[in-house]
Each structure stands twice: as structure tokens, then as C-alpha cells.
Amino acid sequence: xxxxxxxxxxxxxGSKSGRPIMALLDLLGRRWALRILWELRExxxxxxxxxxxxxxxxxxxxxxxxxxxxEAGFITLREEGGYALTELGQDLxxxxxxxxxxxxxxxxxxxxx
Numbered sequence: 549x550x551x552x553x554x555x556x557x558x559x560x561x562g563s564k565s566g567r568p569i570m571a572l573l574d575l576l577g578r579r580w581a582l583r584i585l586w587e588l589r590e591x592x593x594x595x596x597x598x599x600x601x602x603x604x605x606x607x608x609x610x611x612x613x614x615x616x617x618x619e620a621g622f623i624t625l626r627e628e629g630g631y632a633l634t635e636l637g638q639d640l641x642x643x644x645x646x647x648x649x650x651x652x653x654x655x656x657x658x659x660x661x
Contacts, residue, residue, distance in 0.1 A: 575620055580605045580613050585633070588623060589641055592632035 576582055580602055587593060587601045599610050614631060617623045622637035633641065 575616060578613060578616070580609060581617060584610075584613055584617060584631075585622060585637060585641060586644075588631060588633045588637070592626055592630035594630045598631065 576585075583602050583605075584598060587598055593601065595610065595614065598614075599605055599607060602610065605613075614623065614625075617637075618625065621634055622640060623631050624634050626632055
């Protein structure tokens with residue numbers, strides 16, 4: 549039997565429960581979303597610089613992800629040009645640091661997949 553969305557919540561792509569964690573995981577799981585956030589970790593980048601950093605991303609997909617990440621409040625388009633992480637985006641990136649550290653330890657112990 550299919551689960552219904554919890555009272556007061558609405559279903560989101562990838563989840564019938566409407567739980568925020570499911571919405572976040574769906575957004576971050578979309579192609580190039582995490583890479584865009586990662587590339588913006590140190591400095592703002594133009595759309596062209598982001599596409600270059602994400603070598604294989606098509607312009608259409610890149611613009612879609614940038615729009616989604618802006619709508620979610622993780623990045624902003626600066627008046628002086630280029631995309632940058634918002635405070636919320638920086639907070640999100642901080643949650644990845646333990647995973648990044650784990651990945652470094654893991655990579656020293658395993659062969660590349």
C-alpha cells in the first residue's frame with residue numbers, strides 16, 4: 549500500500565512523505581548539483597567558469613541546476629556577476645566536511661572504483 553504524505557506536508561519528487569530530508573536528497577542527487585556547490589566553496593564563479601569546472605555539463609543542464617539551487621536558497625547570482633554560495637549554502641557545505649574527510653581516509657585504504 550502506498551504511503552501518503554504526512555499531514556501538513558506535500559509530496560516531493562523522490563518522496564511521497566514530503567519530508568524535508570527527502571526533498572534535499574533529491575535536489576542534491578540531481579546531476580551536477582553537488583559539483584556546482586563544491587566548485588563554489590572557495591569563491592564566486594561565472595556560469596562559464598562553472599561549466600568549465602564541470603567539464604561535461606551541458607549548458608542546458610547547468611542552467612537548470614543553477615536555477616534549482618538558487619530557488620532552494622543555496623546559491624545566489626551576484627550583482628557584480630557570478631554565482632556564490634549563500635549563508636545557507638555555506639552551512640550545507642559545512643555538513644559535507646566530515647564526509648569529505650571520511651572520503652580521504654577511505655581512498656587511502658581502497659582501490660578506485
